[in-house]
Amino acid sequence: xxxxxxxxxxxxxxxxxxxxxxKKTVAGKKILDCIQCGVCAGSCHARFAxxxxxxxxxxxxxxxxxxxxxxxxxxxICASCYTCTSRCPRGIDIPLLMSSLKxxxxxxxxxxxxxxxxxxxxxxxxxxxxxxRMHEAQLQVRLMNKTSPKALFDNASLGLKMWRKGKVQMRPxxxxxxxxxxxxxxxxxxxxxxxx
Amino acid sequence: xxxxxxxGCSVEASAHExxxxxxxxxxxxxxxxxxxxxxxxxxxxxxxxxYNPELSLSLSARNFSLAETMNxxxxxxxxxxxxxxxxxxxxxxxxxxxxxxVDKIIxxxxxxxxxxxxxxxxxxxxxxDVGPLKIAEKVKVPLKGLKVAPYYGCLLVRPPQVRSFDxxxxxxxxxxxxxxxxxxxxxxRDKTRCCGASLVxxxxxxxxxxxxxxxxxxxxxxxxxxxxPCPMCHFNLDAKQKAxxxxxxxxxxxxILYFTQLMGIAFGLNPKELGLGRxxxxxxxxxxxxxxxxxxTAKA
Numbered sequence: 133x134x135x136x137x138x139x140x141x142x143x144x145x146x147x148x149x150x151x152x153x154x155k156k157t158v159a160g161k162k163i164l165d166c167i168q169c170g171v172c173a174g175s176c177h178a179r180f181a182x183x184x185x186x187x188x189x190x191x192x193x194x195x196x197x198x199x200x201x202x203x204x205x206x207x208x209i210c211a212s213c214y215t216c217t218s219r220c221p222r223g224i225d226i227p228l229l230m231s232s233l234k235x236x237x238x239x240x241x242x243x244x245x246x247x248x249x250x251x252x253x254x255x256x257x258x259x260x261x262x263x264x265r266m267h268e269a270q271l272q273v274r275l276m277n278k279t280s281p282k283a284l285f286d287n288a289s290l291g292l293k294m295w296r297k298g299k300v301q302m303r304p305x306x307x308x309x310x311x312x313x314x315x316x317x318x319x320x321x322x323x324x325x326x327x328x
Numbered sequence: 329x330x331x332x333x334x335x336g337c338s339v340e341a342s343a344h345e346x347x348x349x350x351x352x353x354x355x356x357x358x359x360x361x362x363x364x365x366x367x368x369x370x371x372x373x374x375x376x377x378x379y380n381p382e383l384s385l386s387l388s389a390r391n392f393s394l395a396e397t398m399n400x401x402x403x404x405x406x407x408x409x410x411x412x413x414x415x416x417x418x419x420x421x422x423x424x425x426x427x428x429x430v431d432k433i434i435x436x437x438x439x440x441x442x443x444x445x446x447x448x449x450x451x452x453x454x455x456x457d458v459g460p461l462k463i464a465e466k467v468k469v470p471l472k473g474l475k476v477a478p479y480y481g482c483l484l485v486r487p488p489q490v491r492s493f494d495x496x497x498x499x500x501x502x503x504x505x506x507x508x509x510x511x512x513x514x515x516x517r518d519k520t521r522c523c524g525a526s527l528v529x530x531x532x533x534x535x536x537x538x539x540x541x542x543x544x545x546x547x548x549x550x551x552x553x554x555x556x557p558c559p560m561c562h563f564n565l566d567a568k569q570k571a572x573x574x575x576x577x578x579x580x581x582x583x584i585l586y587f588t589q590l591m592g593i594a595f596g597l598n599p600k601e602l603g604l605g606r607x608x609x610x611x612x613x614x615x616x617x618x619x620x621x622x623x624x625t626a627k628a
Contacts, residue, residue: 158381158419158426177522181534209534212373213522214411214486218496223489227374228415234378248530256375260387264368266337275529283532286574290567290608294342297606301341309366309390315437316390320383323429 150198153236159228166190172216172226182206183245186216186226189233202237205245206230248275264313265305329457331448332395333361334413336406336559337369342567343559345603346405349588350450352601356466357458361403364394370409371416373483375526385426386433388416393434393441401446403453405588407558408525410449411483414491417443449484451557451587452493455501460508468596469620470510476590477514477551478502479542481561482522496520502557502587509594518545523564532571539564540572543580553583553614555590562586567608583611599624 154160166187173185183205184192192201201207212227220226234253237244244250255274259267269291276287294300307313339347354361371377371387391413395402404410420427420443427443434441454463478499485492485499494501499520506513521542524535543565546554556562566584573580584607592602593615604611605624615622 158423177538178524178527178534180537181531209527209531211482211522211525211527211538213482213525215482215520215522217489218487225487225489228377231374231378232381234374235381238379246531252526252530253375253379256372257379257383260369260372260376265340266369268338268341271529286571290570293608294567297608298603299342299344299606305337305340307366307368309368312390312437312439313368313387316386316433317383319433319436320380320386323382323433324380 145199146196147198148196150196150201151194154193154229154232157229157232159225159232162222162224163190163193163229165222166194166224167222169221171219171221175215175219177213177215178209178211182209186210186230190224190226190229193233199242201233202240202242203245207233207237208244208246208249251275261314261317263305264307264310267301267304269300269302270304329358329453330360330362330400331403331453332398332400332445333363334367334370334391334395334402334404334409335363336404336409338559338563339405342563343406343586345606346559346562346586346588349586349592349602350405352597353588353591353595356595356597357454357462359453359458362398362400364391364398364402367391367394370406370412373408373412373415382426382429382433384412385416385420385430388413389420389430389434389441389443390437390439392417392443392445393439395445396441401448403448403450405450405557405559407449407481407484408560410447411490413447417445417447418490447491449493449557451484451501451505454505456493460504463505463508463591467509467594469594469618471590471594472510472619474511474614474617475514475550475552476506476511477516477546477549477554478506478519478587479546479554479556479561479565480520481556481558482520482525484557485520502555505587505591506555509591511590511594514546514549514551516545516549516551518542523561525560525564528564528568533575535564536568536572536575539568540576540578543569543572543582544578547580547582551582552617553585553611555585555587557587569609581609581613583607583609583614585611593618593622
């Protein structure tokens, strides 16, 4: 690993308020309980694709390395499989912590190492806001990789195959309580605005 | 046996055959799933949560509010919905401030909830309320000689802190169902390893790498097919199998079934009712292997 704790700290990116910010989140309350045992990193199924392991992210957050944490690929790669938390001797909800860190990265407009990820969260939330439920076909189309013709072709042919098998819901989901869901969205988003 | 049924969004679309086969199996076992009227998105494990945690919890809470008037346990087929609803219920119980904030949002929509409703996965109902013995009694076509790799995935059994009916490291519930229908359940290393989940939409190469490991590990122990209880896992293992083959230049050809489809086959139900023609990787290979082979018609 090219980043060790020592050379990260030398970056002097320390933001002393970051730890307090993290501690305010549900999973972040336990962040100082971490004993750096490494079980999370050793158990992580997606570790090969991350720049830092979860154990390092926790240490970096403790040290206040806000920028390094929020610009890491780790927070976006975590697939919430919960192997780490199942084994964590301190009972830290690591995927939920990653979720809060993603939230901070979005709020702070930190460019994501996986650019499609913030788009995914936005598209997913907007579709649920509109229909009350997920409309898979719309999410697929909004996130389709349009940069490579090969990817576009592969996705389109899989889509067609699934459609033939009756696995694509063409019409958006319909529910009666859409207004209730819209009110829930409005109130939750307003609360978020107030906190800023 | 009556339950408040939460289908989840996938079961209405890409996982249609999961819902179909579940309903067909229910008729045989006398399970009644009564759909929660006008349910909404569970709140998502991470997609909405990372965007706005209170919003995600409030979406779960609206479902609790609807289910609480039914006075039954919530039962869902989707591992991710099962987990999301369970975690929301736990978080809201443990944190009065959070409950207060979500109450305000829910009240604004003219609803209220306690969060006391019990959330269960359909597999839990089969194992603990119905029982493998009763399932075995209903078998008409024992699946003798069929080697099945149970793939549990992540959120059905993890993390134990949230709510679990099975062991997080060595789950057995699906193995017991496979054995009850006369097939052989295989023990293998990767049955609870992650498939990559929603990375399929954002980092496909990472997800393909993760799913490849699972497929190869099941193939290495001689599995005829994999069964799964999760729509997300099913999509990655089944619909994305061709992409795995192309990317790593492999021939895998591994049928992926929902455990409810496997049960339906053993109960002698109509392939059409079980949606056996809807799986992307053809099931013909295993259906021909049965003592009474099943022929799939184009519209099954």
